[in-house]
Amino acid sequence: MKSWFRPKIILDGFWSFKIDRDFVGDKEEWFKGFKSSDVIYVPSSWNEQNPEWDQYTGVAWYQRDFYVDKLLEGRMAWIIFDGAGYKTSVWVNGKFVGDHEGSFTQFKFRVDEIRFGAFNRVVVRIDNTPSIYSFPPARKLNETAFDFFHYGGIHRSVYLEFVDVCHVNDMTIHTSHAGDLKADISVECNKNFDARLILMDKERTEIISEDIVRGVRPGLLRFERRYDGVKPWSPEEPNLYVFAVEIYVNGVLRDSVYERIGFRSVEVREGRVYLNGKPVFLKGFGRHEDFPVTGKYVPGSVLVRDFYLMRKIGANSFRTSHYPYSNEHLDLADEFGFMVILEPPLCYSGLDRLLSREEVAKLFSSEEYLAKAKKFIEEMIRQHKNRPSVIMYSVMNEPPSDIPEVAEAIKKLAEFFKSIDPSRPVTFASHRSVRDLALGYVDVISLNYYRGWYSEWGDIDKGVEVMINEVEEIHRRYSDKPIIITEFGADAYLGLHSDPPQMWSEEYQAELIKKYVEALTKRSYIIGLHIWNFADFRTPQNPLRTILNRKGIYTRDRQPKLAAQIVSQLFNSIPTYM
Numbered sequence: 001m002k003s004w005f006r007p008k009i010i011l012d013g014f015w016s017f018k019i020d021r022d023f024v025g026d027k028e029e030w031f032k033g034f035k036s037s038d039v040i041y042v043p044s045s046w047n048e049q050n051p052e053w054d055q056y057t058g059v060a061w062y063q064r065d066f067y068v069d070k071l072l073e074g075r076m077a078w079i080i081f082d083g084a085g086y087k088t089s090v091w092v093n094g095k096f097v098g099d100h101e102g103s104f105t106q107f108k109f110r111v112d113e114i115r116f117g118a119f120n121r122v123v124v125r126i127d128n129t130p131s132i133y134s135f136p137p138a139r140k141l142n143e144t145a146f147d148f149f150h151y152g153g154i155h156r157s158v159y160l161e162f163v164d165v166c167h168v169n170d171m172t173i174h175t176s177h178a179g180d181l182k183a184d185i186s187v188e189c190n191k192n193f194d195a196r197l198i199l200m201d202k203e204r205t206e207i208i209s210e211d212i213v214r215g216v217r218p219g220l221l222r223f224e225r226r227y228d229g230v231k232p233w234s235p236e237e238p239n240l241y242v243f244a245v246e247i248y249v250n251g252v253l254r255d256s257v258y259e260r261i262g263f264r265s266v267e268v269r270e271g272r273v274y275l276n277g278k279p280v281f282l283k284g285f286g287r288h289e290d291f292p293v294t295g296k297y298v299p300g301s302v303l304v305r306d307f308y309l310m311r312k313i314g315a316n317s318f319r320t321s322h323y324p325y326s327n328e329h330l331d332l333a334d335e336f337g338f339m340v341i342l343e344p345p346l347c348y349s350g351l352d353r354l355l356s357r358e359e360v361a362k363l364f365s366s367e368e369y370l371a372k373a374k375k376f377i378e379e380m381i382r383q384h385k386n387r388p389s390v391i392m393y394s395v396m397n398e399p400p401s402d403i404p405e406v407a408e409a410i411k412k413l414a415e416f417f418k419s420i421d422p423s424r425p426v427t428f429a430s431h432r433s434v435r436d437l438a439l440g441y442v443d444v445i446s447l448n449y450y451r452g453w454y455s456e457w458g459d460i461d462k463g464v465e466v467m468i469n470e471v472e473e474i475h476r477r478y479s480d481k482p483i484i485i486t487e488f489g490a491d492a493y494l495g496l497h498s499d500p501p502q503m504w505s506e507e508y509q510a511e512l513i514k515k516y517v518e519a520l521t522k523r524s525y526i527i528g529l530h531i532w533n534f535a536d537f538r539t540p541q542n543p544l545r546t547i548l549n550r551k552g553i554y555t556r557d558r559q560p561k562l563a564a565q566i567v568s569q570l571f572n573s574i575p576t577y578m
């Protein structure tokens, strides 16, 4: 939910910073305010802002003063974090306002201690100590179940929002490409109110329709309407509209929020994914939020470049591997017409290196663990549920799903997704291939393959042959389910050339991708190909990585490798509709 009406104080900028290596901050009551000569920039991870902080995991403190105008008195104040972590605790004027676990979703706390017409102090404690019970799990900085760098800090924007006691809490909007709209709007108000519901064009210059609904406090408003003549949202024409809700008490405007929506329908049937009634083919990437110096924060200008590059190369889709991306990132997906598979931070690629089979089975059977996973999933859906770009959910990435207890957990979580949002199909990205026990529990099968890289290395043809045989076998077993290859690729070091193509050269990467795409597009049950990865990204240190994972077809600073040219030819020749 966005609002142009609620006053805001943006807290992005320079903050005081203090690393708490010896965990003394709590005892010394740093939350009341601390002295430090270290400076840090928000939003951005702490690591690359100073080489001395680079390899640090643990507790660090942030502090900043801000002035609140007297004119805002009488409103409720919320402090909103678009993403920080892994664990965040917040104090305002020395008073604890809340804590939150998880780096990649927005969270907010009500602040009762605001001083109006005066300076206020916010202190934030971030703890990114790795843990097996974190999402995603890790033991140490360089012993993780995931192949991306474990950054820490306030990665995304922070701001205060001032809200009337009568306000919109949440809204859930469902649409169809025929112009249907259903909205559930939850309003908090101590009086009876009127809600004005307005559909506008994207620029808010033309009101398409408006309705007044009478609300009885506090209220869940249900609204249904068919808009004839609206244009559907699609990759080739990502038509967006603004759906705004205004709350009036005795004719006085008290709150106004909006969502950018698109009219579109998604369904899975007869082995296809249909968008607006037409079967689609997803061409694109697994991506990451990763950039030099800023870490887990990707500046808007870089995102814009990414979307132009992805569009030019003929892509129409990506997965938010392996955590929900920022609002800016997904706003651009809505805007550019990208079909997104939204994934929570449940990433288990290297879990078997951290835990024994028995330990994995125990973890995934724990009701407490699943309840925590559900909280992460719920938060992600709540934040992004109204986006037209999000056409599917991925329950998790690369679980050890050849273990029955893990398969059972996937089944439960897939059902959980459906219970909160039945409107979107679910999948999960599997790397267990024919040994996977959970493929039957999801609408769409997603497979990650590195044959020709981690196995059959140096022999692309053999890798492709083995991969195709396994994919064919999976199709035989689940012939009614569409299959997406959600990861395939090879590392290439920019500027390293080899004839014949050898591993790590640009030629090897380009050739492997080409042969995968050619072999897979011959199979009609394959409905999507996501290359791993769009750009190089930073990883934990280990013998398989040279600081970065180099499977990007662009470098970390978004310059093309040879593969980018080849992918452009391949993707631009595959139509969006099958």
Ligand code: GCB
Pocket: 146, 147, 322, 349, 397, 398, 431, 448, 487, 532, 549, 551
């Ligand atoms: C995978 C993971 C991804 C890794 C990739 C790789 O299967 O899902 O996070 O980065 O392989 O390059 O090893």
